[in-house]
Amino acid sequence: MSATVAEATLRIGEVAKLVGTTPRTIRYYEEIGLLPAAETRESGRHRVYGEDEVERLREALRLKSLLGLSLEELRELLEGEEARQARREEFWRDDVPVRRKREILAQGREYVDRQLELVRRRREEVAALERELVAQRKRIDKLDAELS
Amino acid sequence: MSATVAEATLRIGEVAKLVGTTPRTIRYYEEIGLLPAAETRESGRHRVYGEDEVERLREALRLKSLLGLSLEELRELLEGEEARQARREEFWRDDVPVRRKREILAQGREYVDRQLELVRRRREEVAALERELVAQRKRIDKLDAELS
DNA sequence: TTGCTCCTCACGTCACGTGAGGTGGC
DNA sequence: TTGCTCCTCACGTCACGTGAGGTGGC
Numbered sequence: 001m002s003a004t005v006a007e008a009t010l011r012i013g014e015v016a017k018l019v020g021t022t023p024r025t026i027r028y029y030e031e032i033g034l035l036p037a038a039e040t041r042e043s044g045r046h047r048v049y050g051e052d053e054v055e056r057l058r059e060a061l062r063l064k065s066l067l068g069l070s071l072e073e074l075r076e077l078l079e080g081e082e083a084r085q086a087r088r089e090e091f092w093r094d095d096v097p098v099r100r101k102r103e104i105l106a107q108g109r110e111y112v113d114r115q116l117e118l119v120r121r122r123r124e125e126v127a128a129l130e131r132e133l134v135a136q137r138k139r140i141d142k143l144d145a146e147l148s
Numbered sequence: 149m150s151a152t153v154a155e156a157t158l159r160i161g162e163v164a165k166l167v168g169t170t171p172r173t174i175r176y177y178e179e180i181g182l183l184p185a186a187e188t189r190e191s192g193r194h195r196v197y198g199e200d201e202v203e204r205l206r207e208a209l210r211l212k213s214l215l216g217l218s219l220e221e222l223r224e225l226l227e228g229e230e231a232r233q234a235r236r237e238e239f240w241r242d243d244v245p246v247r248r249k250r251e252i253l254a255q256g257r258e259y260v261d262r263q264l265e266l267v268r269r270r271r272e273e274v275a276a277l278e279r280e281l282v283a284q285r286k287r288i289d290k291l292d293a294e295l296s
Numbered sequence: 297t298t299g300c301t302c303c304t305c306a307c308g309t310c311a312c313g314t315g316a317g318g319t320g321g322c
Numbered sequence: 323t324t325g326c327t328c329c330t331c332a333c334g335t336c337a338c339g340t341g342a343g344g345t346g347g348c
């Protein structure tokens with residue numbers, strides 16, 4: 001018996017429903033190499049996915065939607081995420097000197113700060129739109145009150 | 149001499165630059181009827197735009213970008229905006245009874261509230277992403293401090 | 297007059313949608 | 323075994339990008 005926990009395997013339609021997209025989109029992302037294609041699957045057989053893949057896809061679609069990224073931009077971002085994950089694993093290894101650990105943290109900080117800047121700008125833009133709508137709403141209420 | 153203030157007329161390239169898009173996009177929007185085509189222009193002649201058209205286009209692109217709308221959804225939203233503008237003008241006419249004015253305000257409130265709900269949801273999503281990044285940033289700082 | 301921007305086709309591209317016809321697994 | 327979902331082409335669509343070849347206005 002393997003030590004790894006048996007992972008629930010899902011089919012493409014279930015995954016699509018879970019993350020709010022379509023099977024075609026998932027296949028397309030695999031086709032252009034945005035998502036990894038399972039090495040073992042032979043043509044014609046069903047694709048199977050695990051919980052972690054679902055989570056990564058959900059996260060990718062969230063970033064794409066919220067930041068309005070093209071698939072090429074999304075690809076770059078995901079590559080950055082992967083590099084970050086690799087550094088994270090290196091950080092926690094026992095044989096890594098403190099000097100290297102500091103370097104890893106500095107790179108992580110740089111990465112997160114870049115993302116934060118993008119996201120903050122977006123949030124500010126959406127918040128500005130919200131403020132305008134709230135102001136409109138108040139003007140309507142005021143006019144209503146003034147109709148004696 | 150006309151009483152209307154002479155409006156600066158702009159060409160499509162200037163308009164595109166002002167609103168952060170391309171001439172092709174503006175032409176395409178006109179082609180599918182999302183933007184009105186000037187009646188008077190004959191084929192082959194330059195398109196000219198006024199400040200108000202620039203402002204409307206800027207607003208439309210902002211909504212499309214921030215809310216992630218398709219052009220069909222944007223079209224519906226712009227139609228709503230136009231209806232709202234018509235009601236606003238009716239509201240300020242002298243011959244409109246108070247009863248009708250209240251009705252207009254109620255419709256405006258309904259419209260603004262629908263928009264607000266959309267925008268608030270988006271803002272919350274972006275803010276949630278921002279919080280996650282801030283938390284990551286803090287974890288990095290903490291790890292750095294713990295490296296004695 | 298010379299540049300620059302504009303014009304209209306029209307084909308290309310990105311990111312999928314939508315059948316057509318067929319096979320796979322609970 | 324029967325349904326359902328899955329599979330692979332492959333063409334269609336949306337929202338433009340990108341020349342090609344030509345004309346217009348400061």
